[in-house]
Amino acid sequence: MVLFVDDEPSILSALRRLVRPVGYRALLASSGAEGLALLASEPVDVVVSDMRMPEMDGAAFLEKVHAGHPDVGRILLTGYADIQTTVAAVNLGQIQRYIAKPWDDRELLAAIEDSIARRRLALQNRDLLALTAQQNAELAALNQDLSQRVKARTQELEQVNAMLERSFTQVKENFLLSVQVFSGLMELREGGMVGYSRQVADLARRTARHLGLSQREQDDLHLAGLLHEIGKIGLPDALLRKPVSLMTADEMARYRRHTLNGEAALLPLAELQHVARLVRSQHERLDGHGFPDGLAGDAVPLDVQVLSAVSDYCSALSGRLAEKRYAPPMAVQLIRGGAGTRYLHDVVEALQKALAEAPAYNVNERELGAHEIQPGMRLSRDLLTPKGTLLLAAGHVFDARMVRQIREFANREGVKLTFSIQIDEKSGPKGTSDDPATAAPQVA
Numbered sequence: 001m002v003l004f005v006d007d008e009p010s011i012l013s014a015l016r017r018l019v020r021p022v023g024y025r026a027l028l029a030s031s032g033a034e035g036l037a038l039l040a041s042e043p044v045d046v047v048v049s050d051m052r053m054p055e056m057d058g059a060a061f062l063e064k065v066h067a068g069h070p071d072v073g074r075i076l077l078t079g080y081a082d083i084q085t086t087v088a089a090v091n092l093g094q095i096q097r098y099i100a101k102p103w104d105d106r107e108l109l110a111a112i113e114d115s116i117a118r119r120r121l122a123l124q125n126r127d128l129l130a131l132t133a134q135q136n137a138e139l140a141a142l143n144q145d146l147s148q149r150v151k152a153r154t155q156e157l158e159q160v161n162a163m164l165e166r167s168f169t170q171v172k173e174n175f176l177l178s179v180q181v182f183s184g185l186m187e188l189r190e191g192g193m194v195g196y197s198r199q200v201a202d203l204a205r206r207t208a209r210h211l212g213l214s215q216r217e218q219d220d221l222h223l224a225g226l227l228h229e230i231g232k233i234g235l236p237d238a239l240l241r242k243p244v245s246l247m248t249a250d251e252m253a254r255y256r257r258h259t260l261n262g263e264a265a266l267l268p269l270a271e272l273q274h275v276a277r278l279v280r281s282q283h284e285r286l287d288g289h290g291f292p293d294g295l296a297g298d299a300v301p302l303d304v305q306v307l308s309a310v311s312d313y314c315s316a317l318s319g320r321l322a323e324k325r326y327a328p329p330m331a332v333q334l335i336r337g338g339a340g341t342r343y344l345h346d347v348v349e350a351l352q353k354a355l356a357e358a359p360a361y362n363v364n365e366r367e368l369g370a371h372e373i374q375p376g377m378r379l380s381r382d383l384l385t386p387k388g389t390l391l392l393a394a395g396h397v398f399d400a401r402m403v404r405q406i407r408e409f410a411n412r413e414g415v416k417l418t419f420s421i422q423i424d425e426k427s428g429p430k431g432t433s434d435d436p437a438t439a440a441p442q443v444a
Contacts, residue, residue: 032056046073073115201225231262370410
């Protein structure tokens with residue numbers, strides 16, 4: 001829509017006739033005040049104003065239009081004598097175009113069309129800016145919401161991972177405990193020796209550490225030490241008690257099958273595949289005179305040699321190799337004599353280093369009786385029965401149920417159990433506090 005402002009009615013009529021054929025709607029005002037009133041009530045795209053008008057000239061009028069309606073196009077019609085006032089209109093009213101009278105119809109129509117196009121472009125630009133601002137605000141809100149969701153999901157995943165890690169640790173601990181309990185069954189047989197398998201397992205792991213074997217290899221050797229005699233479970237008690245040096249040929253043939261039986265017993269457990277191989281090969285030798293496969297040289301893995309040397313040493317101490325039991329120095333000499341034929345010199349040296357280590361003593365522990373145990377306390381050493389059977393593994397945390405069962409067992413059986421409990425330097429036994437207000441409750 002075009003607003004024409006001029007104090008001469010004939011000029012207004014001529015201007016209306018000019019724009020009617022091209023489809024523009026025209027508003028007519030005979031003064032600046034009337035033009036401002038129409039602007040306030042009608043949607044106008046462009047204003048075409050004469051310069052010379054009484055009361056309010058074109059410069060003053062367009063200045064007010066610019067102030068109140070900055071998006072409306074502004075065109076000034078002026079005579080050649082009005083150059084000074086035209087300059088004022090350009091500066092004050094920010095007019096976009098001025099056309100001299102008498103105007104050229106095509107020039108004026110082109111100016112009006114250009115002004116309308118510029119206004120529409122400005123309005124579209126403004127709408128786009130507003131839309132962009134709105135979308136940016138919505139995107140920021142979405143990002144904030146997404147960030148919060150990601151944060152919440154991350155926290156959930158961290159909690160789940162922590163739970164899985166705790167569960168995995170618990171499963172691993174329970175698995176090791178099961179292996180320890182299972183290995184202890186052999187020691188309950190007539191001819192079995194209390195703590196023998198744990199002695200082999202511990203010494204094998206320490207020897208492997210001195211050889212620089214990986215943590216996984218050390219752990220597998222520990223498990224293999226606990227289970228290395230599992231294949232003997234089917235042997236008669238008399239054969240279990242008999243030293244290897246006194247066995248007949250038939251007894252030796254039956255004895256040698258224990259490694260194959262042990263491997264067969266462990267193979268169904270995926271976690272113990274490598275341990276099963278160690279159990280099978282525990283009597284192989286570098287010179288190829290071992291059994292059951294007669295491996296020789298590099299075909300005898302280093303971890304197999306460790307298990308072989310350690311089990312030979314412990315067997316010499318326990319009297320399983322010969323009628324007499326070897327004293328530790330003589331047992332070491334026996335192992336050294338096998339260097340180069342049974343095992344590498346490095347394995348023998350690592351075993352000697354492991355034997356020379358001082359026994360570990362945990363200063364941060366306290367020995368307590370069955371009726372002194374409280375929920376939350378942590379066991380620092382394996383708990384064994386007087387016969388050497390494993391009751392609880394080191395690291396076990398007592399709960400109220402376990403405390404109650406231990407006390408009932410001690411009262412019923414009349415046995416004295418001693419528990420090595422981990423000590424917290426600040427609060428005493430792990431899980432307790434010197435403050436009576438925070439101490440664990442007594443269990444009847």
